Amino acid sequence: MTTGPHAAGPARRTVLAAGGGLALGAAVTGGAVALTRDGDTAAPVADSGAAVPFHGAHQAGIATAVQDRLHFAAFDVTTDDREKLVRLLKEWTRAAERMAAGREVGDGAHGGLPEAPPDDTGEALGLKPSRLTLTLGFGPSLFDGRFGLKDRRPGALVDLPRFPGDNLDPARSGGDLCVQACADDPQVAVHAIRSLARIGFGTVSVRWSQLGFGKTSSTTPDAQTPRNLFGFKDGTRNVSGDDSAGLDKHVWVGAKDATGGGAWMAGGSYLVARRIRMNVETWDRTSLAEQEDVFGRDKKEGAAVGKAKEHDEPFLKALKPDSHVRLAHPDSNGGATLLRRGYSFTDGTDGLGRLDAGLFFLAYQRDVRSGFVPVQTALARSDALNEYIQHVGSAVFAVPPGVRDADDWWGRGLFS
């Protein structure tokens, strides 16, 4: 299962679709060089169905225009064998390259030896690449000494402090590794996580995973911010995927940040994942005025209090002191800015007839200590929204820089 993306091998779709056909054609036939992004900016590829280049200075799936669907998985490493872990990361990289290009894993889903199970599980056959991105991260527990990485843990990869109101389930928190799979087709995202988990048996084991069905953030500023399950637009002032200066300032780890043991993180980013349960039933009994006060926005347009449009800059002093927008705003947090790309989830019901629903919050930042930690400290202390939400899962990951070409692999800098 280690063939490269441009080696001969089956593509899921041999007939190119009309929409995004040019980009897809490049993905399937163009090879790695034509696909490499230019490093700092990722062109917004809004055409659903196209392939997002896998190689680049940064990993795809961060500045990339947010896709519709998510499958996120955290893994524990089950071996103590460092070489085995490295082999897995290489194998994962090759499989990820192929899947991002809309190709089958390994030798494909059919046509192989009849006595052997096929390399590819087959459920994505005939589906477009669907802008699949696969983004890998390393959790703090990976640096506990099992793999000789103790002195490679970056200072910015902190264990998150306990925030007031947290009710974290250890079975939905942490992890040695994570993979964020985003795609416009849910089956493509699930196929990717399933395939990586399968390749990983014996080396890693899925610790927890989360499906997300609706994006709640946008990294394309001209687009409307999608609504969360409370019916509001939130995270309006997001970092834009084509704002190189903003990304360098708030998202990408700079060469100067990454020093000593953490030098391998230059070009990477830090990810905080939080499973936030939303008590939608009590929220729905709340008056419109109260709902708008809690967020500090109007429900229809999403404009801050006293403003006309969603993207109009809010006048913070006009907002209630405990309103969500005021507390989360960079100006209230010494400029702390996060790139958010979270998803709504509904994992059925909770046995009491209530939806087990909420927001799977995903935020990328240059340094967790000056990013998520101060913002969440302020929110956990006094956000009016706390009456309707509870943080039930939490994880933090160091997301290494991008895989540069077909010879490079996820985490090479860390393990070399």
Next chain:
Amino acid sequence: MRAVRTTAATALAGAAVLAAVTGCTAKSDPKAAADGITVIAKDDACEVSGKEFPAGHVTLNVENRGSKITEVYVLYPDDRIVTERENIGPGTKATLTAEIKAGAYAIVCKPGMTGAGIRQAVTLTGGAAAPKRSAEMDSAVASYRQYVQAQAEETLPRVKVFTDAVRAGDLEAAKKAYANSRVGWERTEPVAESFGDIDPKVDVREDGLEEGQDPAKDWTGWHRLEKALWHDKKITTREKQLADQLDKDLADWKKRVGTAEITPTSMANGAKELLDEVATGKVTGEEERYSHTDLVDFKANVEGAQMSFDLLKPVAAKNDAALVAELDKQFGALNTLLDQYRADKASYDFTSYDKVGKEQRKELSDAVNALAEPLSKLAAAVVK
């Protein structure tokens, strides 16, 4: 317990056997039928009238000159049965006929109808030859067939300890003998399941009954008795009848295992299926939901899978040495983990599964997945 599943490989092997036994009637030599092969069976000998005979329509004229009831078999090089005749009494004669292709075979007399029997090699010549496998593959299949046969033979007396206790109405003794009576079955389950009709009689769970079946009347076998012993905590006339039935059904199993279609591919797939059993039935605690003896079945499934793997190793190692090394490692890791759940490595006295926590079950599940994934590649490594 699992629904019957015929793999493509088994179906193919079945077709080949059919061809071997019946496929060349047109080429048969009428003279051979007239002469036939004479077999004189004695208590300590199996005298065959020659070493080489014409292939085609073959007749064996058997005479039992011994003092014990005997059986006579014609076997393929992998010990699969071409044809057989049981219950040939002392001083009686019997005739066996079959269409047999050219090749090497063994004629076996089994005085007293137990043990390995007395073997004579014969060669059939002329006509089309039966498809030939490598000697290594034949030896692997023959050894596995002996293993399966031995498991069945060892199981019957163990089952009798269990069923005797049920018939005696001794609840505690029956509970004690229950798990142990299942070990041989669990080690070789894919072979038993290939017969289709035995598994539903002896190893079905209540939820495995079909629509319209009445648990009170139609549910038989180990798990029905398990529920009586652990859940209902009583032995009635019905349970005693079911004990008799279990003895009978398993005696049928023992009699039939020799006829099972076994190929290197089906051995490799069988090993994988045993791990599937563990992954879907044992790790979840579904199999032994009343007795919680899941880890005994678990261990037996792993032992059976490891036996297939060990026998196929010489063939697989030539094609995929890395796979064999990985499988050795993962079998070792899983066995080490299982050993943590028993104080004495020589005994099958494992921790009751209701005492195995969620995190421990996850750890067991991870170890099963770590083994089952490479094991799914063994069949391809054997035929490559």
